[in-house]
Amino acid sequence: MNALVKADGLGKTFTAKPTTAKRLHLSSLARPSRTADPFWALRNVSFEVARGEMMGIVGANGAGKSTLLRLLGGIGRPTTGTLEMNGRIGALLELGGGFQGDLTGRENAILAAVVAGLLKSEALELLPEIIRFAELENFIDAPIRTYSTGMTMRLAFAVAVHTEPEIMLVDEFLAVGDLAFQAKCNARIAKLREAGCAIVLVSHGMDQIREQCDRALWLRRGEVVACDTAKAVATYYEQEMREESLRRTPETLPLSTASGTPALRKENRFGSMEMEISGVTLRPGPKLTCGAPLAVEIQFQCPATLDSPIFALSITRPDGMICLDTNTRSARIPIPPLHGDGFIQLTIERLDLAAGAYFINVGVFDSNWSHAYDFHWHMYQIFMEGGSAHKGILAPPNQWTMKLA
């Protein structure tokens, strides 16, 4: 296997001492210059990515993921160590960042393709395919400023994957467009990999890491915690997140939520309590007939402003089997920075669960899943009644028909 990306002992420091800019500022001339310790954004990071391999990079915010991606892209120089990039680099870093609102989609696509390394003739040749891929045939001659965010992202993605890079650097992508477009993107990525493109992907989604990457690198405060198969790293990472939530659960957790459901610290309630789920209301109520709608209202109290937390809800059987698992991140519901009280509601149009008892678990997490603010596990019970299923989980409407010859 020949490695396309070869990093050996990479380190990157950002000195906290005044930069040249600050030193030149007249205001700081009088002050004695401080000699501060360098801040290691990355320290001794070594890894290789082979042809056709996809490497995931995980870690909390500020762990050095973006710094690493930048170094790989040749933006800035590593302070220590060596880096070999053997191939043309493509990047999906800021999707659509270079687009000019007043230019048309076509002009922007050509510009982006040439900036990404294609000749103008090649860009023109590829353009019809790019437009088809982005599904923008009817809008391509309109200025980009009239595009929706989704359309802009689709165009940026289409250009990037069509420039045929040998090494592709990706920062949290594939949340582009609808599910059908995502499937198309994944197929295109798979095709790039088959052609031998090495991909480095930064992601917060452990499912994405598990499903798409071969290996993963976990960074914490600039240092490698683990570099192993994607499955193993994702599992370690999730485990650490659970422990982190446990560790952050305060000793003086309220014994019950505002609505009176008893909570036992570290048994069915976890989290740092920076934000609290103060109550959960089930509508119409905990007793449901099979196929009936269910609305779950999660009331929350947020004493300090929190940046875009993620709300999650799952339905589990008493034995822990997960029947439904959804969250505002995967549903791509934009959550603004929160402050104060409020509620969020999930409406399930019909709940076709087999008869029996189930738990509704609700949680709210920090914006990159690094820990839970508050997570209520097996605190709210629902009882499904009726339904034709005898065993199993699902009880959708169904009918038997039989015909005898």
Added chain:
Amino acid sequence: MSTKPSHQNSQERAWKHAADLFSVLVSRDLKILYKRSSLGFGWALVTPLLQLFIFSFVFRRALRMEVHNYPSFVFIGVLVFGWLQGALSQCGGIITSSKSLVTQPGFPLTLLPHVMVSVRLFHFLIALPILFGLLWCQGIRPAWPWFSIPGLLVVQYLLIVGMAYPLASLNVIFRDTQHIVGVSLQLIMFVTPVFYSLDQVPEQMHPWFYLNPMVGLIQSWRDVLLDGNWPNPVTLLTLSVVGITLLIIGRRTFVAQSHCFVEEL
């Protein structure tokens, strides 16, 4: 599907790509400037024309300045100095305002000053027909020395790019550069014979004036266009040497510093 670059022609391809990149960036900048204005490229002419009218009025009618063919005389000065002023007042911001390009892997940063100086060259070129019209109206007819115009353009291009490189890199680490350059250019215009003639300056001060490369350059343009003389070869040679030296040193420091640019963004 596109053809992948093979190793034999990779150098050739790199040059071709740089040329393509240059042309798409220049056309992008031109389009952005004028796309949504109703006057469009006409705006490129508004500033020099306004300056022409103001200077003609103030100096000919109000101050009764005696210079032969004053409107064309002033228009040459305004256009030549305008190219420098337009380019240099913007070059400070070229790195900081093109963040998305700078953070693109493999983007040749050294192209940016050329793009910006060329955008301004384009403005200069579309104003040239008006200058020729003005000369014609004042009874000046094309002469053989006019063939030296491309040479003058090259010399001026070298000079401006040579100054743009160091200013662009300086502005990244010292953001005040952009403002200082803006103010200095205003002042420099007054010590450059744009709206007056060098003959009106006391003889003993001429050496000081000639330290300003724009003085020799504007002089050469006027020699060619107004008097139909060939430009002074010594002046042009000196200016070329200055331009090339600035370009080489400026580009070197720019390249040496370019890895810091990203961290400063």
